[in-house]
Amino acid sequence: MSRSAEENIIYEGRIRMPYTWAAGETSSYFLTQLRDHARLWGTRCSACQMIFIPPRKNCPRCVTADTNWVELPSRGVLQTYTVINFSEPLLQPSEPPYIYGIVKLDGADTGLTHFLGEVEPEKLRTGMRVEAVFKKKEERCGRITDLLYFRPEGGSGL
Amino acid sequence: MTDVAIVGMAQTPYRRRRDDANFAELIYGVTCGALEDAGLEIGDIDNFITVSNDFWDGRTISSMAVQDACGSSFDGGRNVSTVEGDGTFGLLYGMMRILSGAYQTTLVVVHCKGSEGNMRLITSGMFDYIYTRPLGIEATGAAALQARRYMDKYQLTEEDFAHVSIKNRGNALRNPNAQLAATLSLDQVMASKPVASPLKLHDLSPISDGAAAVVLAHRNVANKLGRKPVWVKGIAHCSEAHFLGDRDLAEAPALRDAAFRAYQMAGIDDPFAEIDLVELYDAYSYMEPLWFEELGFCPKGKGAELIRLGATAFDGPLPVNPSGGVLSAHAVLVAGLARVIEAALQIRGDAGERQVEGPVELALAHGINGPCGQSHCVVILGE
Numbered sequence: 001m002s003r004s005a006e007e008n009i010i011y012e013g014r015i016r017m018p019y020t021w022a023a024g025e026t027s028s029y030f031l032t033q034l035r036d037h038a039r040l041w042g043t044r045c046s047a048c049q050m051i052f053i054p055p056r057k058n059c060p061r062c063v064t065a066d067t068n069w070v071e072l073p074s075r076g077v078l079q080t081y082t083v084i085n086f087s088e089p090l091l092q093p094s095e096p097p098y099i100y101g102i103v104k105l106d107g108a109d110t111g112l113t114h115f116l117g118e119v120e121p122e123k124l125r126t127g128m129r130v131e132a133v134f135k136k137k138e139e140r141c142g143r144i145t146d147l148l149y150f151r152p153e154g155g156s157g158l
Numbered sequence: 159m160t161d162v163a164i165v166g167m168a169q170t171p172y173r174r175r176r177d178d179a180n181f182a183e184l185i186y187g188v189t190c191g192a193l194e195d196a197g198l199e200i201g202d203i204d205n206f207i208t209v210s211n212d213f214w215d216g217r218t219i220s221s222m223a224v225q226d227a228c229g230s231s232f233d234g235g236r237n238v239s240t241v242e243g244d245g246t247f248g249l250l251y252g253m254m255r256i257l258s259g260a261y262q263t264t265l266v267v268v269h270c271k272g273s274e275g276n277m278r279l280i281t282s283g284m285f286d287y288i289y290t291r292p293l294g295i296e297a298t299g300a301a302a303l304q305a306r307r308y309m310d311k312y313q314l315t316e317e318d319f320a321h322v323s324i325k326n327r328g329n330a331l332r333n334p335n336a337q338l339a340a341t342l343s344l345d346q347v348m349a350s351k352p353v354a355s356p357l358k359l360h361d362l363s364p365i366s367d368g369a370a371a372v373v374l375a376h377r378n379v380a381n382k383l384g385r386k387p388v389w390v391k392g393i394a395h396c397s398e399a400h401f402l403g404d405r406d407l408a409e410a411p412a413l414r415d416a417a418f419r420a421y422q423m424a425g426i427d428d429p430f431a432e433i434d435l436v437e438l439y440d441a442y443s444y445m446e447p448l449w450f451e452e453l454g455f456c457p458k459g460k461g462a463e464l465i466r467l468g469a470t471a472f473d474g475p476l477p478v479n480p481s482g483g484v485l486s487a488h489a490v491l492v493a494g495l496a497r498v499i500e501a502a503l504q505i506r507g508d509a510g511e512r513q514v515e516g517p518v519e520l521a522l523a524h525g526i527n528g529p530c531g532q533s534h535c536v537v538i539l540g541e
Contacts, residue, residue: 008177015216019287027288054289054401080310080407082302083355088278093294100299102307102403111403113290113303121355126310144289 026057029069035142038134040074042108043067050109074132075153076105083121093145097121103130103150117149129153159423162253163380163387164539166196166373167499172337172487175273176367181215182227184369185267189228192265192371197384203373205261206230206238209248209268209491213280228267228371237261244439245370245495246525246535250393252374262376269369270489277365284529286400297529298362298442302354304407304530305444309356311408312459314447316356320347321465322443323360323485329472330482332512337487338364361443368489370496388502391520392424392538400532413452413524413534420522421454424538429522430455433538435504435514436470436478437497438524440485445531446470449524450478453536477514480504494525494535501539 023031026043033039042051045059046066053072058065081101084092092098099121102111116124117133130150140146168191170176170184179187185208193200206228208221217223221240225231230238239255241248245268252264281297308314323342330339342360350359380387396412396419399405417429426432438453440446447461455476456464464470470478479485481500484493501521503509523537 005178010177013216021287023288031288052404054286060399060404079403080303080307082299082306082357083352084299084302085352085354086278086298088276088296090276091278091282091294091296093292100293100295100303102303102407104403110401113295113402114293126306144292 024057026055030055031142034146035140038137038140038146040072040105040132040147042070042072044070051107052110053105053108053112070107072105072108074105076103076108076130078116078124078126078128078130078150079104079111080126081116081124099124101130101150114147115149116151118151123152159391160389161377162256162374163377163389164372164498164502165375165380165383165385165387166192166198167371167502168192168195169335169370169496169499170368171335172366172368172489174337174365174367176271181269181271182224184269184367185224185227185371188369188371189265189267192373195385196373198263198373200229200232203229203263203265204236205252205255205264206236207241207248207252207255207264207266208238209241209243209245209266209495211242211270211491213283214270214272214275214490216275224267224269228265243491243533244525244527244535245491245493246498246523246537247395247527249372249374249495249498249537250395250535253390253393256374256376262379264374265371266374266495267369267371268492268495270491271367272365272488272490273367290402298354298357300402300529301442302357303402305356305442307407308444308448314459314462316348317344318447318462318466319361319443320344321462322440322446323347325465325471326440326446326479326483326485329480329512330486333482333486335487336482337366339482339486357442363441363484363488366487366489368487368492370492370499372495372498386506386541388505388539389541390537391540392420392422392426393536394419394423395533395535397528397533400528402529405530407530410448410452410531410534413449413531413536414454416534416536417453420536420538424540426538429453430476433476433520433522434516434518435480435501435521436476437481437483437501437521438478439494439497439526439531440479440483441488441526443485446478446483449531453522453524473515480512480514497523497525498537498539505539505541
């Protein structure tokens with residue numbers, strides 16, 4: 001075939017694919033505790049004693065289901081952060097700029113990725129102490145976003 | 159190990175958007191190119207590996223959509239299997255098929271058109287739907303978290319990372335397949351638009367369209383062909399935890415493991431002294447020193463210093479990404495196999511204007527997949 005097209009046809013499409021994902025036994029407990037009591041729970045492995053959040057039915061390191069629930073405090077240490085400046089309205093939860101961070105809750109061995117709020121970007125420091133701010137009880141619906149964001153410990157930096 | 163060799167290869171130029179060709183047409187082009195390079199015909203290939211990703215292509219079983227184009231339907235249909243991951247993983251799988259004893263030759267093809275979907279939405283789709291995806295996080299936001307952690311742990315600066323972009327975009331000036339080639343100044347990189355702090359526009363690889371193909375052959379076949387075989391002397395693939403918070407993002411233990419295994423297979427004791435050239439997966443500027451360190455070329459936190467001193471420059475003692483790397487062309491999935499092809503071209507002495515000075519007897523190519531380099535494949539190629 002040697003004849004080339006006189007114009008390039010561009011075919012526009014869009015895939016809409018609804019799902020109803022089961023959160024599963026472990027995450028259902030985590031999410032109902034978050035919704036009903038604004039509490040954060042991790043799982044502790046009986047073998048290696050590591051505490052994981054998000055919680056897991058089995059320890060990912062030891063691959064044993066011999067794990068126990070541990071309530072974690074809603075405060076901890078900021079491990080890393082980024083200020084998002086790009087705009088993608090189809091994806092983003094709010095207008096940029098906004099901030100993501102990974103927070104290691106006191107006692108946990110893993111970090112939780114979430115938003116940071118009530119803080120000027122210039123005041124952010126790795127290692128700073130932060131605390132969780134939750135939605136009001138009547139607004140909580142069993143989603144990870146029932147936790148609104150982490151802010152500097154002791155209240156607003158603004 | 160000299161059981162399996164790369165005997166043919168081809169890649170498209172990498173461009174922001176290729177409206178003139180669909181996936182299959184890109185694949186047909188590189189299939190013909192790789193066969194011609196090998197001096198083989200389609201009937202000589204007895205096994206096929208297609209590499210693709212359904213989200214990028216916007217259809218399920220995307221790998222099967224290129225069967226006609228890669229020739230796997232030839233003669234009533236040959237064995238074809240598929241990989242959803244980086245092109246290097248396809249190379250590993252193809253090599254294992256040959257090592258099984260069932261096949262003599264394998265064609266590995268990979269394609270991606272980053273231009274056709276929405277990169278932010280697609281890369282957000284790799285995260286779990288309960289804890290991470292509802293936050294709207296995607297590849298670049300996650301990479302920024304890794305870059306910050308790496309900077310803080312090893313006292314690195316944004317300028318350190320800027321030097322990677324300057325080096326690799328500069329190297330790309332010699333590579334006609336590269337998409338972004340430029341002589342950048344430190345000021346230009348530092349003043350480029352903030353995207354996700356500490357990352358700025360020039361710290362990011364571009365969105366690209368492209369395809370690549372490699373013909374692998376067992377030594378029984380490889381030694382009979384006219385072309386100098388490039389042996390896969392060592393190869394290993396390792397993966398780590400999926401949740402970002404489970405990892406110390408300043409470390410890449412999966413890469414350390416993969417490098418250790420690949421070096422062991424290839425009989426390498428001192429990678430810096432023994433390896434002549436490196437092509438690694440620098441999807442973001444900071445990744446080059448981070449991966450370089452985990453590959454065992456220098457102590458942790460010292461990679462940036464070596465870049466500043468010119469040790470990894472085009473004419474340095476250990477050139478890293480003389481092709482311009484992923485920072486200069488990033489067809490996702492294709493980019494890992496492109497690293498293999500670039501390293502193999504250097505070993506053959508066929509890299510044209512981007513051929514480095516001095517002999518390249520042993521080279522390393524590297525591919526990644528998943529957020530912040532969750533999985534790594536290390537390939538050692540040699541004469």
